[in-house]
Amino acid sequence: MQVDTFHRMRNSPARIWLRRRLRSFARDKDGVTAIEFAFVALPFFTVVFGILELGLAFLVNRMVDNAVIEASRLIRTGQATSSSFSANDFADQVCNALPGFLCQSDRIRVNVSKANDFTNITSLDSLYDSEGNIVDDNAYASSNESEIVVVNVVYRWPMFSSFMNLSALDHGSERHLSSTMVFRNEPWS
Numbered sequence: 001m002q003v004d005t006f007h008r009m010r011n012s013p014a015r016i017w018l019r020r021r022l023r024s025f026a027r028d029k030d031g032v033t034a035i036e037f038a039f040v041a042l043p044f045f046t047v048v049f050g051i052l053e054l055g056l057a058f059l060v061n062r063m064v065d066n067a068v069i070e071a072s073r074l075i076r077t078g079q080a081t082s083s084s085f086s087a088n089d090f091a092d093q094v095c096n097a098l099p100g101f102l103c104q105s106d107r108i109r110v111n112v113s114k115a116n117d118f119t120n121i122t123s124l125d126s127l128y129d130s131e132g133n134i135v136d137d138n139a140y141a142s143s144n145e146s147e148i149v150v151v152n153v154v155y156r157w158p159m160f161s162s163f164m165n166l167s168a169l170d171h172g173s174e175r176h177l178s179s180t181m182v183f184r185n186e187p188w189s
Contacts, residue, residue, distance in 0.1 A: 049161065057157055060102060061177040064155045067097035068179040072151050075112065075143065078188035087112065087138030094153060107156040110138045115148040121182055127154050134176065145188050151181040 071093035074080040080090070091110045095103040111126045127135055134154060143149045155177045 053160055057159070057175050057177065060155075060157055061179070063098055063102065064094070064153065064177050065179045067094045068151060068153045068181055070097040072149075072181045072183065075149055075151070076183055076185055078145060078185065081142055081144065085140065085142070087140035090140055090151075091138060091153075109134055109136075109154045109156070110140065111150075111152040112140045112143075113150050113152075114141050114143050115150055115182075118148060118182070121148075121150050127152055127178075143185055145185050147185050149181075149183055149185060153179045155179075 071090055074083075074085070074093060075090075083089075087110045088105075090112060091105050091108045094108055094110070095105045109127050113126065115121045126139070129135055134156065156174045157177050159173050159175050
């Protein structure tokens with residue numbers, strides 16, 4: 001008798017109706033694409049946005065490199081020495097070589113120093129403190145003809161998504177774009 005009751009419950013009109021609806025719902029393909037896209041959209045757009053943002057950062061880094069080359073030419077040819085350049089003047093020259101909408105001179109850190117030979121050259125260490133934070137002071141050492149000059153520039157580029165900051169140091173929502181030039185001044189006299 002229990003088996004008969006179970007069989008009747010299993011084949012009740014409500015259960016049959018529910019089973020039919022579930023089968024038709026499982027066979028229905030309308031809206032599946034929208035649901036699948038909803039699952040894939042967030043990771044896809046995150047990756048696309050990250051690629052665009054990193055590409056933009058690399059583009060701006062090349063522009064900073066070119067601006068440092070142009071500004072360093074003033075040191076190399078002696079124009080900076082004859083004009084009594086300071087670190088802020090050099091930062092302004094770097095800023096002038098960049099497109100106007102990109103440059104904010106308060107985001108540029110400069111360290112211009114002299115070296116005795118090409119084997120003992122300081123790197124970007126002079127622009128960072130012992131904890132890896134950027135030093136807020138600019139430094140500029142005036143040079144004479146035929147001296148070896150090291151120009152280090154760091155541009156603090158704001159990142160829109162801080163999770164895409166792949167640099168080794170933790171700088172929050174900015175990426176430090178660096179450019180270094182090492183050259184011997186021309187004999188300008």
